[in-house]
Amino acid sequence: MTAYEIISKKRDGFELSEEEIGYMINGYAEGRIPDYQMSALLMAIFLRGMNKQETMTVTKNMLYSGEVVDLSSIPGVKVDKHSTGGVGDKVSIILAPVVAAAGVPVPMISGRGLGHTGGTLDKLESIPGFRVDYSIKEYKEKIARVGTCLIGQTPDICPADKKMYALRDVTATIQSIPLITGSIMSKKLAEGIDALVLDVKTGHGAFMQKHEDSVALAKQLISVGEAFGKPTVAYITDMNEPLGNAVGNWLEIVECIDGLHGEGPDDLMEVTHQLCGAMIYLGKKAASIEEGVEISKEMIRSGKAWDKFLEIAEEQNGDVDILKNPLRYPKPAFQAQVPAAESGYVASIHSLEVGLTAVTLGAGRQKADDLIDPKAGIVLHKKAGQAVEAGEPIMSVYTDREEVLKAAVERLGKAVAYSAQPVESKALIHEYLDKNSL
């Protein structure tokens, strides 16, 4: 068996065996297979695809390249949520305390933002003092104590995926369903879950822009999760406009604080409650998803979720006082308004453009080692379907970079489409899938 033969086989559209996939992934993780052979294989996989069995094997090899966390000593059904990412997607930060408050432990290893999408870790780190770099041992202790812990991928978790992801990122081989599936599921399976809820975004601000691709990805993810004996369900949700009103790290934390006080934007809370409901159901604290959604709402209404959030922040070294008094947070040096260009109704707000503009303001990264300004970002005052008067502020822009302000306002102005007639609001949650959908 040689790397050359394995690359040729996939290049010609044949199925790779367990041994062949293992030979390449382990060889690459251990430095025996060079980058240039792995990237040729990745491109062949991208263009030729992989079947269910191969995807399963990719996941398994990535998973067992590192440590698999054992949370069996913690009572309860451990359930996590994974989102394929989008603009303004701060769901995890409301969801983790809600579900933990409902008695379902939430083990959560999250990622950072790259490109136009934000990352949960960057948002959390905008809270002064908040740490996401705990060891697996501390992570387990915190879940046992508080019911959840939100950390980043440690070097022990799926090192093969980490190395392959970095290579995919520079060889245009990210958007491959089997490779995305392996990458997502290996990390989720490594963090110690018993069940998983997926939020697969669709639309131009999402990773997968077409509905059918999102459904195909969701099915592969469910199929791998179930094959590992972990009940897995998925929602396909809309990412044509940003989720909620805030885009930018601290701005999103403020929106989460509002949300935990029952004052979050409707779209954000609709998605959050639905995902929480499914988690509470899978965590066996509700007899149905619908009942889970009711419990989720009750966790907000009763203040239990807010208390849990403060408990998490304290456990992870965050400044609880500033969460209680968010106006104390440092202010960005510059701000500007984006005026509505027309009177009528907002037809759409292009989430990809909003995400990319937020990066120029300092809210995200163009390169992996770029620094983030937690104060920078955008707040939307209107969303699709709402009535608007020409000239009224449709967005506010915050940044320390005076030089980018003008271009950002212009770009955001072009990201909005108007309609003279009322616009029918589109469904936010497109589809629910589980093992019965396969």
Place this chain on the structure above:
Amino acid sequence: MTAYEIISKKRDGFELSEEEIGYMINGYAEGRIPDYQMSALLMAIFLRGMNKQETMTVTKNMLYSGEVVDLSSIPGVKVDKHSTGGVGDKVSIILAPVVAAAGVPVPMISGRGLGHTGGTLDKLESIPGFRVDYSIKEYKEKIARVGTCLIGQTPDICPADKKMYALRDVTATIQSIPLITGSIMSKKLAEGIDALVLDVKTGHGAFMQKHEDSVALAKQLISVGEAFGKPTVAYITDMNEPLGNAVGNWLEIVECIDGLHGEGPDDLMEVTHQLCGAMIYLGKKAASIEEGVEISKEMIRSGKAWDKFLEIAEEQNGDVDILKNPLRYPKPAFQAQVPAAESGYVASIHSLEVGLTAVTLGAGRQKADDLIDPKAGIVLHKKAGQAVEAGEPIMSVYTDREEVLKAAVERLGKAVAYSAQPVESKALIHEYLDKNSL
């Protein structure tokens, strides 16, 4: 413009612009583009293809990555022949003296053997003292003096192709028509030709095993040659069984000596005369290819080609005395016969198996830095269509490696198929193509 964007574009099946192709090839040659991005692009090209314009641009960028030899000071139309390679293909060694003797200068930069196919340079170097490492300046002087010179690729010729070929060789991206075209044509255009004759082999001992692939490659080669203003014609010739009877470096030189004395095997001489005829015609020393073929035969009959061969050998430091007395050559330590398994007719001799077995005997390379034993090889006593008695020797095997002898004899035995009925002989030259075939 980034490597990432260019890889994505080809990955998605779009045409690359001149700028994009230039950015990647020059960047790679100069070390700005890393191996792993080039190999992802190569696999995308392999699977998505390239159109005529892109193939032309690839060729141009490879060509101008190095020196382009100017032979305009040498009178006459300079014509070379290129073969895509096969088992027992020693045509160049008879052809160069024949065509040079006919008054057409032959600039010839050749390659080495790798895998199951032999290389002209290795064959020539089996002649004691024969040098193929002359500088471009010496190469030009020798062509002016003798009418031809056979050397290897210098570091100044197409360095981008050299680096890309080495990467393709380990990433399973060799057999791509646009990349093969770029690689062949850039080297041929760099050596100073005015016109070119191509021998595109087809069959299981060839680079392209299917007839339609060989035709597609021939058409791309002709199209690029003509676009550079160099009249280019191609023959599709058979490589299902070895060409001639000898396979192995010195053994093939002996067969060339026979051929130059009018005693070469029919199949070898048929292909050689046809290619020589086309070269003499393109070199304007004949009014038609048919007349060129007659001149080629006359060059052998008259002894002029043999005299030219000795002149070339002397010019390139070869031992002329041993060419006149080949029995003086050192003998391999071991030899064995392959007996015919059945009485009847030889139906076929599998050239790929013969080529691979010759490598085990020491006649070729498994890795680029393997040493070659010039004495090692195989002589076929029967070819497809000939009658045979069970037990009579069908091949002889020569090697210094006693330990491989038995396995080689067995493997060669299995490479022969028999028929009780007479076998219809297949056409050796399948097709002629030129610009009118495009």
